[in-house]
Amino acid sequence: MRRRVRQKAAESMREAFFAVVVGSNLKLDVAQRETMTSMALNVGNGFYLWGDPGRGKTALSSLYFNAIPTASKRRFHFYEVFAAIDHLIASTRGTVDDALDELLAGSTAVMFDEFHVHDVADAIYLTATLRRIVRDGTLFIATSNYPPQQLLPNPLMHYRFQQAIDLIEREFSVIWIGEGDDYRRCAAAPRHGFSSGTWSPTESEQIAGMLPERIDMNGQSVEVLHNAIAAAVTFAELCERPLGTREYLALTERFREITLRDVPDLAHADREPLRRLGSLVDICCDRDVVLHIVSWGTPRDILRAQPSPPDAARTFSRLSMLRPTVNSTHLDVET
Template identity: 45%
Template sequence: MGLGIHRRTTNEPNNIARASSGPFRAALGDSGITFDNAQIAAIDALSTPVRHGYYLWGDVGRGKSLISETYFAAIPTDRKRRFHFHDFFRDLQAQITREREPLERSLRRLLGNARAVFFDEFHVHDVADGVYLSATLKSVLDDGILVLATSNYAPEDLMPNPLYHERFRPAIDIIRTELEVVHLGEGQDYRLKHAAATRGFGTGTWRTQTPVANDTPAIELNAAGHIISARGVEGDTAVFTFSDLCAQPLGVAQYLWLAQQFRAITLISVPDLASVDRDPLARFANLIDVLYDRDIPLHVSAAGERSRILEASEPPRDAKRIASRLSTLTLAQAGPLVRNVSGNCT
């Protein structure tokens, strides 16, 4: 009643879900964290064993990661796999292309002997991912594998593009009818409240200053089949301009490659985000998602505040999530941001 939970009646709860309930609640109890009412309702829903699994969705910063990661850790088996949505479907498509084998066989290779699967950060923008998702869910559910999924979106909003929405309808129907859909309701954005970090993405910085011309010769990198220009590479750190990474037709595969190659990334000459056109801004959002999910420190020199992404004429669909993730970066004073390998300050 008003909690946003879509319940299914079943007499056959998944054995792993049943075995996970107690350890999950115990781990949350031992954490010492005080949860709000909406979070408690979501925890109660995940503590109730179901036949196939759970789809946990809600706004950014509401504790989805904490709750879902605690549940996944509590699953009492080593036969479990966690995938980020981007990574899973990139690997699946690459497997199908490389091996020229049926989807079902590629899925079994990726999932191995897993009896529980955690799909993190559902957000579907590619219709091909939507088609693969339907087949993946059918296969996983048919095999009795427990599913845990998180998203910022209700199932019906996963593919908003009206041109493709009907093609994605089978996946929506599977999520709604086979999984326990749990809405983590409105409340405090805890990512904003507890923005300080000691490692990873949150140790990065956001520096607001007037952009200066950058004539540093480009260093060409072959990123997953695409040539990317860097302004400096030293060891496992790299410097790029906004134009290098966001004005070019790059995709998630290239950003994942960067996250695999470098332990820290600096992004310079970033324009006021409110003035950026739709496509470069969408690529910027994808870049932030990948670096945040891979916990790669990011240092930014920009012409405007990070919240300006919300004021763009055509903001990315995930603008609120991106703004929340950017809020974890430490505000830094204007001045030289980084010294690149040629010795020039940028």
């Protein structure tokens, strides 16, 4: 019954989706228009939209999601799913299934932005989540930089997610957004929130007026400079220590502007600190928190790091949204 209701809702909102896209004044290239048509024609269980960073996957999927005629829907950035499941298991001493009961309760549609899998623990959570979504007939929308078969790419671990990959390819429409420009790197877009941040070799004057304090972030003590709305933290303190998404979520809940100080040449940084930097950038971007990077290097340096950190292309794409300051016009940010 629920599946039929959900399918009817998907069919009835097709014109609404086109109207929302037109009303958004979003300028689409040929590949994006073809993708929009594929999304609009979907009346099945949902879709998995993948492609290169900056191709407009989140923008199109968000418009589709907003056009679904129901209030019983939830949108997650991918890091939020893992954090929420961990929190629910810890706070209730329950199982993954118990956590999913709470997380997905009453949802007829869910959207997962930036779908990716790099470790077995995430694979276990996601397999259970996808099975629950299919079992309940929930409309599923996901964006990813990876085709399904490239999820959990480690050849020693890939088999642990193969059942979930098979489920994605069997139950949902897999749509490739096509080749084209990385629109995050187009300077014409208005700058606000995350994209109003800067990449600079020198610190701003406002840091001089900040007060030092060791603050608690999800049980971890972190040394920061801060005022009421902004914080400045060193790369060593935030990315070289074993912190993760929970700590970065706590930081962005408290501060709306973050300066990451003393960032090294990313080409020569270790893989784990670069992975944490990617998580921090993802969270700041998704929450539209202003991010300033203080470094004599360039955003593109992360593409030269060996071994390459996970999702380096996406991190570079998002770092390219930051504005080079007057003193850093030599930086290769947008090329």
